[in-house]
Amino acid sequence: xxxxxxxxxxxxxxxxxxxxxxxxxxxxxxxxxxxxxxxxxxxxxxxxxxxxxxxxxxxxxxxxxxxxxxxxxxxxxxxxxxxxxxxxxxxxxxxxxxxxxxxxxxxxxxxxxxxxxxxxxxxxxxxxxxxxxxxxxxxxxxxxxxxxxxxxxxxxxxxxxxxxxxxxxxxxxxxxxxxxxxxxxxxxxxxxxxxxxxxxxxxxxxxxxxxxxxxxxxxxxxxxxxxxxxxxxxxxxxxxxxxxxxxxxxxxxxxxxxxxxxxxxxxxx
Numbered sequence: 001x002x003x004x005x006x007x008x009x010x011x012x013x014x015x016x017x018x019x020x021x022x023x024x025x026x027x028x029x030x031x032x033x034x035x036x037x038x039x040x041x042x043x044x045x046x047x048x049x050x051x052x053x054x055x056x057x058x059x060x061x062x063x064x065x066x067x068x069x070x071x072x073x074x075x076x077x078x079x080x081x082x083x084x085x086x087x088x089x090x091x092x093x094x095x096x097x098x099x100x101x102x103x104x105x106x107x108x109x110x111x112x113x114x115x116x117x118x119x120x121x122x123x124x125x126x127x128x129x130x131x132x133x134x135x136x137x138x139x140x141x142x143x144x145x146x147x148x149x150x151x152x153x154x155x156x157x158x159x160x161x162x163x164x165x166x167x168x169x170x171x172x173x174x175x176x177x178x179x180x181x182x183x184x185x186x187x188x189x190x191x192x193x194x195x196x197x198x199x200x201x202x203x204x205x206x207x208x209x210x211x212x213x214x215x216x217x218x219x220x221x222x223x224x225x226x227x228x229x230x231x232x233x234x235x236x237x238x239x240x241x242x243x244x245x246x247x248x249x250x251x252x253x254x255x256x257x258x259x260x261x262x263x264x265x266x267x268x269x
Contacts, residue, residue: 028078028080029085029088029089029092030042030072030074030089032092032093032094032254032255035251035252036252036253036254036255037055037252038054038055038058038059038062038068038069038070038071038252039051039054039055039058039070039071040070040071040072040073041071041073042072042073042074042075043073043074043075043108043109043110044073044110045073045108045110045153046073046153046154046157047154050153050154053154053158054071054154054157054158054161055252057158057161058070058071058161058252059251059252061165062252065102065168065169066097066100066102066256067096067102067103067104067127067165067168067169068095068096068097068102068103068104068255068256068258069103069104069105069106069161069164069165069168070090070093070095070103070104070105070106070255071105071106071108071157071161072089072105072106072107072108073107073108073109073110074107074108074109074110075109075110075112076109077109077118082107082109082118082119082120082266082268083120083122083264083266085107085120086105086107086120086121086122086264086266087122087260087262087264089105089107090103090105090122090124090258090260091259091260093105093255094255094256094257094258094259095124095255095258095260096124096126096127096255096256096257096258096259097256097257097258098256098257098258098259100124100126100256100258101124101125101126101127101258101259101260102124102126102127102168102258103123103124103127103255103256103258103260104121104122104123104124104127104131104164104168105120105121105122105260106119106120106121106144106157106160106161107119107120107121107122107266108153108157111269116268116269117148117268117269118266118267118268119140119144119145119148119266119267119268119269120140120264120265120266121136121139121140121160121164121264121265121266122136122260122262122263122264123136123260123263123264124258124259124260124261125258125259125260125261126258127168128261128263130167130168130170130173130174131164131167131168131174132174132263133263133264133265134265135167135174135177136263136264136265136266137265137266137267138177138178139160139163139164139177140160140265140266140267141267143156143159143160143163144156144157144159144160144267145267145269147159148269149269163177
């Protein structure tokens with residue numbers, strides 16, 4: 001009889017420990033957001049406008065491709081390694097589509113006086129071929145960390161998501177990415193201004209009736225400028241310069257149950 005009571009007490013204790021462990025784990029890893037969002041700035045590293053701009057960009061990409069790129073910032077990793085934490089969180093939320101496993105998580109742990117900042121990119125099974133681990137590491141090194149070290153968190157995340165979108169969409173293969181593409185994309189506004197100045201100077205030198213058109217049979221100036229502006233850059237693709245406050249396609253519908261294989265790469269600042 002005493003043995004039965006003892007075993008019941010042990011079993012009860014085990015159950016209580018399991019429940020407590022589950023409660024602690026739930027506190028360490030945030031629950032899926034409701035309403036669903038792809039950008040979850042839990043550490044408060046971004047402004048409202050920056051969160052909305054990134055959200056709109058990622059929602060539009062999800063609506064067009066079904067690939068889900070999520071951003072989560074946290075203030076504490078609760079003793080976990082950043083890679084382990086990112087992997088567990090991505091699995092818990094099910095980022096990406098079930099069966100396609102086409103999800104990506106950019107996890108950021110904010111920098112404090114007591115600890116360094118941490119960032120980790122993890123990709124789903126279905127994207128490991130087009131976004132291999134070594135490329136995740138290069139995106140962190142070339143796109144994110146240089147901006148983060150200067151406190152430009154939005155710029156780093158905007159560049160990184162643009163590159164991830166281009167890679168996932170097959171705009172260029174992973175072996176052609178070397179980090180220098182972002183430098184070229186940053187020069188695009190300067191190149192546009194130079195071209196605009198050249199056109200204005202040409203128009204003035206042409207005189208009179210040619211000021212509204214380039215040549216008698218040329219296109220109107222506003223059409224030409226629109227064509228140049230819509231050309232974009234190869235690095236960011238159609239998404240690199242996306243901005244605005246409204247969610248593409250009426251808002252994010254929720255994560256689809258994607259799985260992750262434990263890959264990815266990260267860094268610290």
